[in-house]
Amino acid sequence: MSATSERRERERAQRHQMIIGAARELAETEGWEAVTTRRLAERVEYSQPVLYSHFTGKDAIVGAVALDGFAELADHLRRARLAAPGPALRAVGAAYLEFATARPALYQAMFVLPTDLKFASDDTPAPMRACFDEFVACFRAGDEQSGLAAEVTWSALHGMAVLSGSGRIPGAWQRERLDLLVSRFADDQAAPPLA
Amino acid sequence: MSATSERRERERAQRHQMIIGAARELAETEGWEAVTTRRLAERVEYSQPVLYSHFTGKDAIVGAVALDGFAELADHLRRARLAAPGPALRAVGAAYLEFATARPALYQAMFVLPTDLKFASDDTPAPMRACFDEFVACFRAGDEQSGLAAEVTWSALHGMAVLSGSGRIPGAWQRERLDLLVSRFADDQAAPPLA
DNA sequence: CAAGCAAGTCTAGCGCTGCTAGGATTCGGC
DNA sequence: GCCGAATCCTAGCAGCGCTAGACTTGCTTG
Numbered sequence: 001m002s003a004t005s006e007r008r009e010r011e012r013a014q015r016h017q018m019i020i021g022a023a024r025e026l027a028e029t030e031g032w033e034a035v036t037t038r039r040l041a042e043r044v045e046y047s048q049p050v051l052y053s054h055f056t057g058k059d060a061i062v063g064a065v066a067l068d069g070f071a072e073l074a075d076h077l078r079r080a081r082l083a084a085p086g087p088a089l090r091a092v093g094a095a096y097l098e099f100a101t102a103r104p105a106l107y108q109a110m111f112v113l114p115t116d117l118k119f120a121s122d123d124t125p126a127p128m129r130a131c132f133d134e135f136v137a138c139f140r141a142g143d144e145q146s147g148l149a150a151e152v153t154w155s156a157l158h159g160m161a162v163l164s165g166s167g168r169i170p171g172a173w174q175r176e177r178l179d180l181l182v183s184r185f186a187d188d189q190a191a192p193p194l195a
Numbered sequence: 196m197s198a199t200s201e202r203r204e205r206e207r208a209q210r211h212q213m214i215i216g217a218a219r220e221l222a223e224t225e226g227w228e229a230v231t232t233r234r235l236a237e238r239v240e241y242s243q244p245v246l247y248s249h250f251t252g253k254d255a256i257v258g259a260v261a262l263d264g265f266a267e268l269a270d271h272l273r274r275a276r277l278a279a280p281g282p283a284l285r286a287v288g289a290a291y292l293e294f295a296t297a298r299p300a301l302y303q304a305m306f307v308l309p310t311d312l313k314f315a316s317d318d319t320p321a322p323m324r325a326c327f328d329e330f331v332a333c334f335r336a337g338d339e340q341s342g343l344a345a346e347v348t349w350s351a352l353h354g355m356a357v358l359s360g361s362g363r364i365p366g367a368w369q370r371e372r373l374d375l376l377v378s379r380f381a382d383d384q385a386a387p388p389l390a
Numbered sequence: 391c392a393a394g395c396a397a398g399t400c401t402a403g404c405g406c407t408g409c410t411a412g413g414a415t416t417c418g419g420c
Numbered sequence: 421g422c423c424g425a426a427t428c429c430t431a432g433c434a435g436c437g438c439t440a441g442a443c444t445t446g447c448t449t450g
Contacts, residue, residue, distance in 0.1 A: 008426095037408060047429050049410075058408065111363065112307070119363040145375075151364050152372050155354030156347060163353060168306065168314040169346050177347050180340075184379040203397090232437060242400050244439075253437065 016054050018044050024065045027105035032062070032113065063116055066109040067125060073099055073110070074130035081134060087186040089138040093157055093178050100161035107165075111158060139187045153185050211249050213239050219260045222300035227257070227308065258311055261304040262320060268294050268305070269325035276329060282381040284333040288352055288373050295356035302360075306353060334382045348380050 022043040026035045037058055041048040055061045076099050077092050084091030100107045109115075118124050120132075135150035160178070164171040217238040221230045232253055236243045250256045271294055272287050279286030295302045304310075313319050315327075330345035355373070359366040 036406085038406090048408090049430095050428070052409070053427085111358075114361070120365050148368065148371055148375055151358075151368070152351060152355070152375050155358055155364070155372070156351035156376075157354070158358060159350030159352070159354035160347070162357070163306075163350055166309070169350070170315050173343065173346070176343055177350070180343055180347050181351075231435080233435085243437090244401095245399070247438070248398080 012054075015044065015046070015050075019051060019054055019061060020064045020068060023061050024068070024106065027065070027109065028103065032105060032108060035062075059114070059116060062109050062113055065106065066113075066115060066117060067127060069103070069106040069110045070125070070127035070131055072106075074127050074134060077131060077134035081137065087138075087182060089153065089186045090178070090182045092134055092138055093153070093182060096154075096157045097161055097174060097178060100165065101171075104165055107161065112162065149185060149187075153181065156181050207249075210239065210241070210245075214246060214249055214256060215259045215263065218256050219263070219301065222260070222304065223298065227300060227303060230257075254309070254311060257304050257308055260301065261308075261310060261312060262322060264298070264301040264305045265320070265322035265326055267301075269322050269329060272326060272329035276332060282333075282377060284348065284381045285373070285377045287329055287333055288348070288377060291349075291352045292356055292369060292373060295360065296366075299360055302356065307357065344380060344382075348376065351376050 019040065022040055023035055026039065026043065035058075037048050037051055040061070041051060044050075051061070055064065073096075077095050080091040080095035081088045117128065119128065132150060132154070135154050136146050138153070139146040139149045157178075160169070160174060160181075163169045164174055214235065217235055218230055221234065221238065230253075232243050232246055235256070236246060239245075246256070250259065268291075272290050275286040275290035276283050312323065314323065327345065327349070330349050331341050333348070334341040334344045352373075355364070355369065355376075358364045359369055
């Protein structure tokens with residue numbers, strides 16, 4: 001294991017991240033339909049085939065972008081929940097919708113586009129689990145119903161995000177919708193912050 | 196206006212419906228990614244360009260399928276609501292989820308794929324408006340809040356449908372989720388059926 | 391009845407997509 | 421200094437949405 005091969009491995013990892021970054025940037029500025037393997041290759045200044053030495057295909061690149069997104073979303077939700085003066089669900093819900101509108105393409109990769117990522121399974125990546133756990137933490141701890149409530153409120157927020165994002169419901173009253181949702185689901189005696 | 200041209204117009208209308216039907220069937224059996232203009236043309240036994248004499252492009256074909264879907268969904272929801280013994284929202288919600296799982300491709304065309312159809316606008320097609328109105332009818336009439344409640348519950352149901360449909364939440368507890376949603380939103384003193 | 395026009399349809403092809411086979415090149419280890 | 425392995429690129433495949441232009445068909449008019 002020479003120093004040279006270590007360097008190459010490092011460079012390879014850098015390039016890996018560069019591909020993910022380029023895909024994300026391209027998607028966020030021009031939408032996912034503008035993200036093609038050719039344009040991606042051009043951005044990272046390599047030929048197309050090198051993409052396939054890093055990822056099994058375009059779907060895997062989208063998946064990698066999505067995974068980054070989950071880490072960011074988990075962090076975003078956690079900060080909001082811990083800093084919340086009122087009900088945790090309100091803060092987390094607002095942060096969630098904020099994330100969805102601020103990074104529509106990233107959100108799309110995570111929750112709309114077909115993905116190979118495994119949800120709600122034993123080998124679900126940690127950042128994804130962390131996102132879901134933020135919702136669970138909004139409800140009374142220990143209760144098995146917390147999971148169900150988390151799923152329903154998450155579904156509602158996802159529906160609001162995606163339907164307003166695609167113009168299927170007016171984007172204007174998003175705050176009022178959130179208020180209504182929280183008023184029906186908030187559990188003010190939420191467990192103390194997990195950490 | 197000869198009899199011949201009348202016949203041709205009739206045939207043309209038939210072919211129009213045949214294209215929509217073929218697209219829908221293909222999508223429901225093999226998914227929308229299998230619906231290509233070439234395969235569609237082959238199914239209706241015409242060449243590709245005739246598709247473009249009926250529709251401005253593939254998107255318009257998807258849109259036409261979706262519009263048919265809205266009519267069916269509106270009918271489905273209405274029947275469920277009028278025949279409901281318990282709270283209207285429960286019946287409508289169950290019918291909605293049923294529709295989404297029974298016709299996933301149709302549902303996708305209506306609510307997930309990019310569309311040109313105008314939602315929540317003055318020139319929104321009647322069937323689409325009718326679908327939304329079924330949700331509104333689940334809440335106390337006249338109340339301006341009914342629209343908001345309809346949007347939120349619809350969003351929740353959409354989220355549940357689409358997240359479980361793509362494996363992002365387990366499909367098993369859909370009924371429990373619906374129960375929870377209804378318990379928080381149902382308005383038992385709903386207005387009498389509109390018709 | 392024949393000429394000409396208009397509508398309808400098809401063949402062929404453009405530029406793009408995701409993806410890959412095979413050759414050229416570079417570079418570390420003996 | 422040479423050889424083998426790793427790396428990377430050129431070129432190309434099959435398929436995509438869509439369209440220009442030729443061709444056939446059939447109605448309308450002189």
